[in-house]
Amino acid sequence: xxLTWTAHPARRRPDxxxxxxxxxxxxxxAVLVTLESPFLALLAVxxxxxxxxxxxxxxxYQLDExxxxxxxxxxxxxRPWDELRRVQVGPGAALVSPFARPSWMxxxxxxxxYFDGLDAExxxxxxxxxxxxxxx
Amino acid sequence: MxxxxxxxxxxxxxxxxxxxxxxRRRLTPAALFFLESMKPMGYLGSQMxxxxxxxxxxxxxxxxxxxxxxxxLEKRGSIELLLKRLEARA
Numbered sequence: 001x002x003l004t005w006t007a008h009p010a011r012r013r014p015d016x017x018x019x020x021x022x023x024x025x026x027x028x029x030a031v032l033v034t035l036e037s038p039f040l041a042l043l044a045v046x047x048x049x050x051x052x053x054x055x056x057x058x059x060x061y062q063l064d065e066x067x068x069x070x071x072x073x074x075x076x077x078x079r080p081w082d083e084l085r086r087v088q089v090g091p092g093a094a095l096v097s098p099f100a101r102p103s104w105m106x107x108x109x110x111x112x113x114y115f116d117g118l119d120a121e122x123x124x125x126x127x128x129x130x131x132x133x134x135x136x
Numbered sequence: 137m138x139x140x141x142x143x144x145x146x147x148x149x150x151x152x153x154x155x156x157x158x159x160r161r162r163l164t165p166a167a168l169f170f171l172e173s174m175k176p177m178g179y180l181g182s183q184m185x186x187x188x189x190x191x192x193x194x195x196x197x198x199x200x201x202x203x204x205x206x207x208x209l210e211k212r213g214s215i216e217l218l219l220k221r222l223e224a225r226a
Contacts, residue, residue, distance in 0.1 A: 083220060098223040105168055109223060 007114035008058040087134045089127050137213035147208050155221035161220035164226045192198045
């Protein structure tokens with residue numbers, strides 16, 4: 001069974017995108033005014049954009065027989081099922097972690113699978129597959 | 137990228153031993169953080185170990201584990217294999 005979907009919150013939530021753009025412009029302006037450096041202002045915007053990449057850019061997820069794959073604009077990651085040890089399901093996303101116990105590196109070493117772009121049935125299938133594949 | 141299949145049995149055993157030692161001392165989170173941040177520098181680290189080898193040879197009579205670890209680190213992506221072992225022990 002293969003489940004594939006693309007999460008792109010920015011496209012589906014234009015109100016939040018507008019807020020993000022406002023924060024980016026405000027940050028760039030603040031850096032430009034205080035440090036008087038267009039380069040640093042640009043750098044600030046780049047850092048902010050990269051840090052909220054999961055919101056701004058589409059992320060393609062694929063769950064198949066082998067494991068979990070995630071592809072975003074700057075690269076892709078894959079982990080086989082046998083390396084994943086814990087699943088936590090929230091209302092908007094599921095955390096799949098290689099750590100058996102909660103760790104502050106969960107998000108970094110594991111995956112946060114956003115349900116954005118999935119209907120209720122799709123979300124149910126994803127959660128079911130995760131719970132079957134990753135032992136509790 | 138180096139995979140488990142690219143390592144010899146002895147190299148795999150050394151990584152297991154290293155991960156066990158770190159876990160036993162309860163240094164897993166610190167080691168994970170350090171290794172994760174130093175991951176791109178793995179090859180440079182191996183060359184630093186090579187540079188320090190004559191000094192290590194004075195302190196340790198037979199630093200063969202040092203040499204084996206240096207050989208593992210020389211392989212690109214080998215730190216990830218150690219990280220996965222640490223994850224399993226965390």
